[in-house]
Amino acid sequence: MTELRLTNVSLSYAHRQGFGALTTTRVLQRVSLALAPGEFVAVIGRSGSGKTSLLNLAAGFVAPSEGRAVVFQDDALYPWLSARDNVAFPLRLAGVGRDERRARAAELLRQVGLVAETDRAIWELSGGQRQRVGIARALAAKPDFLLLDEPLGALDAMTRERMQELLLAVWQTSGTGVLLITHSVEEALFLGTRVVVLAPDPGRIVADRHFDFSRRYLAGEPARALKAAPEFIAAREALIAAIHADEAMTA
Amino acid sequence: MSAGEEVIGVAPVAAPAPRPVRLSPLVATLLTAAGLLALWLAASSFGWVSPVFLPHPAKVLAAVGRLVGAGYVDGTLFEHAAASLGRVFSALAFSILVAVPVGLAIATSPVGRGILDPLVEFIRPLPPLAYLPLIIIWFGIGEGSKVLVIALAMLAPIAISTAAGVRSASESQVNAARSFGAGRLAVLLHVQLPSAIPSILTGIRIALGAGWSTLVAAELVAASRGLGFMIQSAAQFLVTDIVIVGIFVISALAFAFEALLRLVERLFVRWSGHH
Numbered sequence: 039m040t041e042l043r044l045t046n047v048s049l050s051y052a053h054r055q056g057f058g059a060l061t062t063t064r065v066l067q068r069v070s071l072a073l074a075p076g077e078f079v080a081v082i083g084r085s086g087s088g089k090t091s092l093l094n095l096a097a098g099f100v101a102p103s104e105g106r107a108v109v110f111q112d113d114a115l116y117p118w119l120s121a122r123d124n125v126a127f128p129l130r131l132a133g134v135g136r137d138e139r140r141a142r143a144a145e146l147l148r149q150v151g152l153v154a155e156t157d158r159a160i161w162e163l164s165g166g167q168r169q170r171v172g173i174a175r176a177l178a179a180k181p182d183f184l185l186l187d188e189p190l191g192a193l194d195a196m197t198r199e200r201m202q203e204l205l206l207a208v209w210q211t212s213g214t215g216v217l218l219i220t221h222s223v224e225e226a227l228f229l230g231t232r233v234v235v236l237a238p239d240p241g242r243i244v245a246d247r248h249f250d251f252s253r254r255y256l257a258g259e260p261a262r263a264l265k266a267a268p269e270f271i272a273a274r275e276a277l278i279a280a281i282h283a284d285e286a287m288t289a
Numbered sequence: 290m291s292a293g294e295e296v297i298g299v300a301p302v303a304a305p306a307p308r309p310v311r312l313s314p315l316v317a318t319l320l321t322a323a324g325l326l327a328l329w330l331a332a333s334s335f336g337w338v339s340p341v342f343l344p345h346p347a348k349v350l351a352a353v354g355r356l357v358g359a360g361y362v363d364g365t366l367f368e369h370a371a372a373s374l375g376r377v378f379s380a381l382a383f384s385i386l387v388a389v390p391v392g393l394a395i396a397t398s399p400v401g402r403g404i405l406d407p408l409v410e411f412i413r414p415l416p417p418l419a420y421l422p423l424i425i426i427w428f429g430i431g432e433g434s435k436v437l438v439i440a441l442a443m444l445a446p447i448a449i450s451t452a453a454g455v456r457s458a459s460e461s462q463v464n465a466a467r468s469f470g471a472g473r474l475a476v477l478l479h480v481q482l483p484s485a486i487p488s489i490l491t492g493i494r495i496a497l498g499a500g501w502s503t504l505v506a507a508e509l510v511a512a513s514r515g516l517g518f519m520i521q522s523a524a525q526f527l528v529t530d531i532v533i534v535g536i537f538v539i540s541a542l543a544f545a546f547e548a549l550l551r552l553v554e555r556l557f558v559r560w561s562g563h564h
Contacts (some may be wrong), residue, residue: 047317099464108468114461117560118483131479161560179469 042073042096042106042183042215048240049091065091072111073183078209078216078252080230084281088241089219090187096217097185107176111188113168117160121147121171123159128179146174149211150204166197173208183215191221202229203261206266208258223277227251228265235280245280249273311461344530352530354381360506361531362522364514370538372514376432376498376507380439384496388444389489396485398478405448413445417506432513438507443496447489454488455481487554494550 049066066089073079083089097108107128108114115124122143129139147156150170155163161170163171170187176184186205190198202225205228209216220226226233251264264270310322326346332338334343340348356366365374391409394401417438424441428434458481466480506515516535523531554561 097464097468099467106464106468110461110465112459114459114465116462116483118486118558127466127479131466131469131471131475159560175465185468188431278378 039058041075042217044069044071044092044095044153046070047095049088049095057210064240067096067242069241069243071234071243073215073217075182076213076233078229079219079234080218080220080226080232081234081236082220082226082281083236083241084285085234086241087236089196089236091241092236093185093187093217093219096183106180106185108185108187109172109176109189111191113172113189115160115168115171115175120157120159121152121163122156122246124171125174125178127175132179143178145175146177147171149177150174164197166193166201169193169201170204173205177208177212177214181214183217184209184212186218188214188219188221190225195259198225199261203255205229206256209252211231217264223274223281224265227270227274227277228255228261232288233277235277237281237284245277247273281288294506341527341529344495344533347541349530349533353536356531356534361528362521364519366534366538369514369516369519369535370542372512372518373504373508373516373539374542376435376439376515377497377504380434380443380500381493381497383436383440384443384447385493387440388492389451391444392485392489393455393477393482394449395448396452396455397473397481400405409448411443412441413449415441417442417503421506421509425510434510435507435512438510439500439503442499442503446499447492450488450492450495451485454485454492457488458484490550490554494547497543497546497550501539504539
């Protein structure tokens, strides 16, 4: 199994307004982040702190890489394919035979709790169901690291909580490493074995802490009780303070 | 109601206002057609218009019978229609084979766009009658030239709609495929081309319209069969009833294929609009 390692990465975008001079915006400044196999790292930060740029780098959209599969906020499914064929898509690219990929896709859909929906059209599914298809599709690629770009951002609160629990179950059974980008501090804290805080202008890591709430959930503690525990709330407030630390200085 | 009177039970409700008569689109269409037919009937029955300009509907109907049976200028109506259909669909097949790859190249490669986009924009506004003489000089008066004249009118709409369709694949749909190891060709075949299909179908519908409207120009080129040829021959001798039949047949054929394509869209690209 490989590890996912970014070392001293800086990223700038060049852009030009009208016929004006070319200006560059630095979105990431000397960021180093390494994920051990099987680790669940959640990245939080204000808008513009370079969270998605970090994920794009990790995914290899900027420079090629292997062993990573991405789940997108807008689900990025293919509406001309059924749920099953969407999940089978990475297998098809890998040259897996038709019967085998159909069987494996059905099994993955079962893992994310979609059985009746196997042969449904994508556009007949709800937002939460679509994200489950996206997760199953990413798992089909047997990635070493699953990269999640705010996959739960567009879901309602109830669905979101159920999906968080599903993500932890999937993480446990698949053993894959996870890099999750999220806006929700509570989500990062509940899911991540490690939470990384990015600050903007330019994007840099300002905090990097380890937590064990996800492991405690998987060991049987109820999710709601965990999220209401004093140590959870204290950790949440500390992370929120870290997110806004530089803001207080400039304000 | 006088004062002191007690109202028991359900309070009186104003009678529902009579629903305004709503015309369904189909009824409106049928009424329009019937109105135009009546106007035509009146114009030729009462002699408002000379029969040379506008023959009586009955005469046009009789012309249909004559065309189906004996034919006109060496061909029955079916033979003329078959010749024209053959040309329009040869041209369509040719344009799809050329314009879909052109559209893919425009949408996926900056160099492809640099080379092909100006060419597509160059031929797009040209009236067929303008390039007809050149086609004859370059390619002669054979069947190929007729097909080419029609195809030139069909290329641009298909190429442009293909390019637009390819761009309708979202960045994350493309990135997802890339993260699963798809190269440029696989992304094109498995993501961009399928997502372009609804748009390509729309392009084909527009192209067929352009193709039918180019038919008469194409059949100016030494044709001996075809609806356009039939119309022109009849026009030279002021046989207006044949001209009118020709117009109706072209219109009916175009309408039938438009309906067929819409059906294909409904059956096979139900996901369209559900991105």
